[in-house]
Amino acid sequence: MPEFRTIDVGEVRLRCAVEGAGPLVILVHGFPESWFSWRHQIGPIAAAGFTACAIDVRGYGGSDRPQPIEAYAMQHLTADVAGVADALQPDRPAILIGHDWGAPIVWNTALTRPDRIAAVAGLSVPYTGVPNRPFTEIFTEAFTKKDRFFYQAWFQKVGPPEAEAEADVRGFLRKFYYGISGDAPDGSWPQKPADATLLEGMVDPDPFPAWLSEAELDDYVGEFERSGFRGPINRYRNHERDFAWLQAFKDRKIDQPSLLIGGDRDPAFNGFGRIADPAALMRQHATDLRGAHLLAGCGHWTQQERPAQTTALLLDWLKGLRS
Helix, strand or coil, X not given: CCEEEEEECCCCEEEEEEECCCCEEEEECCCCCCHHHHCCCHHHHHHCCCEEEEECCCCXXXXXXXXXXXXXXXXXHHHHHHHHHHHHCCCCCEEEEEECCHHHHHHHHXXXXXXXXEEEEEXXXXXXXXXXXXXXXXXXXXXXXXCCCCHHHHCCCCCHHHHHHHHCHHHHHHHHHHHCCCCCXXXXXXXXXXXXXXXXXXXXXXXXXXXXXXXXXXXXXXXXXXXXXHHXXXXXXXXXXXXXXXXXHCCCCECCCEEEXXXXXXXXXXXXXXXXXHHHHHHCXXXXXXXXXXXXCCCCCHHHHCHHHHHHHHHHHHHHHCC
């Protein structure tokens, strides 16, 4: 079992689940998750001769939860990851692995702090380079102006999204996890007008898919009932700040060894994202991509839906870094 540590990274303190000894591998979760989303990977990574450190991102779980929206800008989240690396392995660069929002966090940490990051892997979200415009402009044109609902547009409203999620945390998580999993049938993500709420029309499955047991769901429910959703949703309210900050790095690429893993039923690839060839896109912006894998039948929750496959691919990549 991992040891839980609270690490002061400068602006905030983060709860970290740490196991093993050897080169540092920092695992960064996405929305709405926690360190627990890496429960299948921590032990095997540690057993392979690495220090596995799964963090609670600021705003989540046992980490500090600042209130201001701007506290969740990418500049701060990448500094948090670098702060964990400095605290646990100050003498050499760390390896990063991220999923969902954790993927952009680790991609951009590698981009902006190449001296501190030795290699980087992303699950579900490929690296597509420094943006040419804020993502809010993109989804406003593609969805809102066409009277189509988009969850990130809903998250721009301060207050109502948190209230909807916190009114029934278990129901929210069940519907959200299922809706973009590989188990949900095609078309299960509801099409609705732009002024709808997130949960309108979403399905609460019975039974829930076997990849997340009731006891495992209990862990997530307990975390979010304690921490709430303001911090996690604030991440979505920083697209303009992220865009402005990253312009200073627009001439850079990710030069560290990298890896991409996703599911062929993940909306990040074949739904909202519609990325026909993620590997080709990534190679335009990452010079040492050592693998791009799409797991058959897998949805958005890559390392939870396909734990054995994901872990095996990560271990092969990690071991290759030593050769």
